[in-house]
Amino acid sequence: MPGMRDIKRKIGSVKNTQKITKAMKMVSAAKMRKAQDAMNSAKPYALKLTELVNNIGSRVSQDVHPFLEVREDINNIGVLVISSDRGLCGAFNNNIIKSFLNFSKNISDKNLKVIAVGKKIDEFAKKRRFNVIASYTSFAGRIRYEDAVEIGEKLSHMFIDGEIDELHIIYNEFRSIVFQSPKTFKVLPVSIEKSDIESSDYLYEPSPDLLIKEILPRFLNFNIFSALLESTAGEHGARMAAMDNATRNAGEFIKKLTLTYNKARQAAITKEILDIVNGAEALK
């Protein structure tokens, strides 16, 4: 049986850990709320922009913009993978890594180029010798639209220059506070859902062909932006859940340790009494 002093020290250390995880949980909850707000305020724009793209997209032919053109020979596939910078957030990054590996397995005959956002995926991809052509940190959780524009412009240059023929994004979709699931979707070339809105009497200025050229780059930037926002909100959500678990586990552990401690204490007392009684007996 471990000594009483050891158990006491252990209890103290677990209590300290519990304090830390509790604090981290609170911090994540606050950050998540902010990230969630940012995500929700981007929603109206997202809806409207998608509507616009589909609306105009159904009115132009494929060859007005390279983003619409489906290439015949696809050799280079770009993939933008979004993870977090820091750990301690449960399976958040693991899920991303898993779906990234799946993705790379499915296209193993093609040339894969990785654009990594977040330290975790960056380190992983480099260690596994994937071709990482660009890496970003995850912007310390404060995502500005300009950051997404920067990435978007770079990628759109690559796509137009033929460095990549397709672009996919892998990120954690924010389903609910405690539930995120990795999602993979193709952003380039842009697939248009034909809208059947009756809009023959729609007035365009300038012409739809010119408008789509303005809109598509924005659409790419915005897709990246919203993926970043969702991933950030998800990261904080995942961390909050993980820390909540950790706090609870620490609580249980403390209970068990206290029980062992009390048992040890009682055993020590019993032993002392026995000693005294035996001593008294011997004196008789």
Place this chain on the structure above:
Amino acid sequence: MAEKLRLELVSPEKQLLSIDVDEIVAPGVEGEFGVLPGHTAFLTALRVGELVYKNNGKEDYVALERGFFEVVDNKVTVLAEGAELGREIDLEEAIRRKLEAEKALEHARHEDEIKFRKAEAQLRRELLRVSVAEKYKG
């Protein structure tokens, strides 16, 4: 007044306006244009400029950083790359930023062209912020 226009102004970061107005004047890529209730369905791109909306005889201004403008059934949607409501811009800060942008432009003059253009666009935005903010100074 019977008919009104519903104005929805959204930027990627948030929804800025959702109000009823009488008239809107916006900076289109092919020139400034006005929209009154009953306008035909219309879609256009916007450049950097000032968006004005009038309601009950009162004018309000928005500094707009490109975007798209759509009218359908008296509902106007402005998708702005960036936007700031005039009454929320601090004039002094705007002037300071304008001066900074001017300096940056002067600096970029000796460097490559892309940088120069970026600095120029930045200055244009800052000038716009100043001019919009000034409207609220009386």
